[in-house]
Amino acid sequence: MHAQSAPALPVTETASSGSDGGNDGAWKRVTSSLRAELGEDVYTSWFSRLALDGVDPDGTARLSVPTRFLKSWIESHYADRIVRFFTAEIPDVRRLSIGVRSACAKVAVRPAATIVSAPIADVLPTRLSVAHDGTHETGTANLVGSPLDRRLTFANFHVGRSNTLAYAAAQQVAKAKPHEPVRFNPLYVHASVGLGKTHLLQAVGTEAESGGRRVLYLTAERFMFGFVSALRAQTALAFKETLRGIDVLIIDDVQFLQGKSVQQEFGHTLNALIDANKQVVIAADRPPAELESLDERLRSRLAGGLSVEMGGLDEELRLAILKARVAAEEARNPGFSVPSEVLDYVAQVVTANGRDLDGAINRLVAHNTLTNAPVTLEMAEQTLRDLVRTHEPKRVKIEDIQRIVARHYNVSRADVLSSRRTQTVVRPRQVAMYLSKILTLRSLPEIGRRFGGRDHTTVLHAVRKIEALVAKDAQLAEEIDLIKRMLQE
């Protein structure tokens, strides 16, 4: 894919802390505009991991994302729009540069000012074609997996209440012997951004390889742009032969798999491997039932093994992760040390995810090494200000949404749940469905059930409809905003 819509979008590989203090307000408004124009689903799929790294004096806004796939997708589909929103906020911005945050930055904590790129010896490509004794198998040499990072292991994956089950299932799958029957197939792990899915999948890959199994680890990007075309170049027989060469297939971020034919290949691969008793491990940011771009059969195949969710990192878990990161950093940087009250403080206030914890340590290291200032509580408070969540958003219940929306539109809650289709109840019903999608974590099918047993496609239609109306009807947007605030108070 090429960037056609925006001028000069160089490919840059930067390690980023993902924050640009001076333009935070403008960036927030840019992302709100994107969200409003594109809708919550599209926004979450493509932009939730987009970060602003800075705005250069020549008018280049430097953004970053974690994968090349996201980079090329955003460049080719959304660059123009982002520039437009930026220019409305900061008139000097004329172009974008989207960088890929280095995988290495996830674990190796270095000063933020240092450009980090993964050392080749540390990030070994997993070649399906390489057998355990190092010889190359024929017929599969064209299938090259995404890299496995040997540093993301079970040993340094910290276990707490939110991920015990996923960890145990992942271990079981990874430690199985090459010809043992496969128990959980596929193993499907889902969690929101930065909660350790990639870490766990990488650990499965490394462990399974060290147990003598042949592993193919693919990001969704590699699946779409490498694996699928390699498969298409083969005959059906060669395809089967190829799959025979895999013991464990791991696919990360399947929510990004797009397109009918890619899905077909994905479905074939999944079926062929599962039927042949080969292990498949999948990660995504949502449960199988909510992978709206996949067809029904595929979703049910994905849900047919073991699907486990990893929840947020609790404070104990955050502290354990921080301690390990800091210990590694202290070993690397003899002058760097973090007092325990600072660790406790960071664990208490940086609550979002593992990536923010990495970012917090990066900043402390950068501040310490660049200014020689010791790490103190005060310094940490200053440096980490924007990573601190002041308050958790209130959890909103679907019943409350139905009640408040009904009251606002002067209809009854029973009307909202009924099958009546007059405009006076259709609009409040659609608004309530829309708010249920954006303010709760409920899936579309669940929302449908709670609105008088409706189908998930009805909910999706309502969400899209209201999104489209809100984008052009300022009065409705204001009305909905008001209801939202009432619900969140």
Ligand SMILES: Nc1ncnc2c1ncn2[C@@H]1O[C@H](COP(=O)(O)OP(=O)(O)OP(=O)(O)O)[C@@H](O)[C@H]1O
């Ligand atoms: N339980 C954990 N133990 C140790 N490190 C963790 C844990 N959970 C998350 N991390 C760390 O947090 C960072 C983000 O985790 P990771 O990249 O695996 O998240 P992810 O769920 O794959 O996110 P995304 O959805 O954005 O791909 C990594 O540095 C990872 O090592």
